[in-house]
Amino acid sequence: MKKISILGCGWLGLPLAKKLIEKGNSVNGSTTSESKLSILKDAGINPFLVALESESVSETINDFLAESEILIIDIPPKLRGNNADTSDSRRKVFVEKVQTLIPFIEISTIKKVLFVSSTSVYGDQNDLITEETNPNPETESGKQLLLAEAILQENQNFETTILRFGGLIGEDRHPVKFLAGKENLENPDAPVNLIHQNDCINIxxxxxxxxxxxxxxxxxxxxxxxxxxxxxxxxxxxxxxSPKFSTEKSNIKKVISSEKIENILKYQFKLNEY
Known part of the structure; x- marks a missing residue:
């Protein structure tokens, strides 16, 4: 049995925690919503209210990390809408949150960190993308994720694995619901790069x-x-x-390769879920 802390028990973190508990692990889970504490507790998760800010973190952070060997960081940059402001005051908010967290990890029992990132760090490169491809993020969230990756990887107090997910789908989440009925959509011939929630958890x-x-x-x-x-x-x-696409608008032929996962982890994706 391992003791694992999951920072961010949301769409992915909550079912992940449940799966890890099913396999005999003990899980500390965090949420920023007090009303969600009971949901975590009912799922067998040790619940903690943790708010991570640019210059501070909740006093509960030490208890949240206590005695755990593994920390899974699954918190989104949340830079859409008003937070997409690229002014200096907003530009590195997510990075600063990660930097604020680092000292608490260093003094804890955490030895391994798994950071949930995104293939958005590669930008819209017109190529086959592998882990050897130089990242070139174009979005603000992609830029901050890449900086956060580097901060964690450079720290010698723990080992870090970076997991870059493609577009997330699941039974209750699918991009077609937002695209339905829309017209003049770009990139009709561009390949999809998606991953199902179940594959995320299994990986x-x-x-x-x-x-x-x-x-x-x-x-x-x-x-x-x-x-x-x-x-x-x-x-x-x-x-x-059905959405309607425009053949006159640009086509990005970016394909994200997961051969490394298939070869190193010997993992087989559940393609029937797509």
Missing amino acids: IEEIILQSKWNEVFNAVAPFHPSREKYYTQKAKEYNLV
């Missing part, structure tokens, strides 16, 4: 089980139909109005 579980630390993994299903073909089919399955 994290395998990294812990096989002790694959100080690694960088891309995690995208080896399933890359065109955006037009895939979302048209999914719209039919969900009984939604």
Whole structure:
């Protein structure tokens, strides 16, 4: 049995915690919502109210990390909307949060960190993307994720594995619901780079089980139909109005490779879920 702390028990962190507990692990889970503490507790998670800010962190942080060997960081940059402001005061908010967290990890029992990142760190490169590809983020969230990755990787007090997920989908989450009925969408021939929630959870579980630390993994299903073909089919399955794409707008042919995960972890994606 391992004791694991999950910073961010949201869409991915909560079911991940449940799966790890099912396998006999003890899990500390954090939330920023007091009303969610009971949900975590009912799931068998040791619940903690943890708010991570640019210059401070909740007093509960030490208890949240106490006696755990592994820390999973699964908190989004949240830079959309008003937070997308690129002024100096907003530009490195997420990075500063990670920097604020570091000293508490250093004095804790944590020896391994798994940081949930995104393939957005690569930007819209028109190529086959592997872990050897130089990141070139174009979005503010991608830039901050890349900086946060480096801060964690450079710290010698613990080992860090970076897990870069593609577009997240699940039973209750699918981009076609936002694209349905829209017109003049760009990149009809661009390949999709998606990963299902269940594959996300299983891959994290395998990294812990096989002790694959100080690694960088891309995690995208080896399933890359065109955006037009895939979302048209999914719209039919969900009984939604099919989106319409413009052939006049640019096509990015970026394909994210997950061969490293398949080869090192011997992991097989559950393609029937896509």
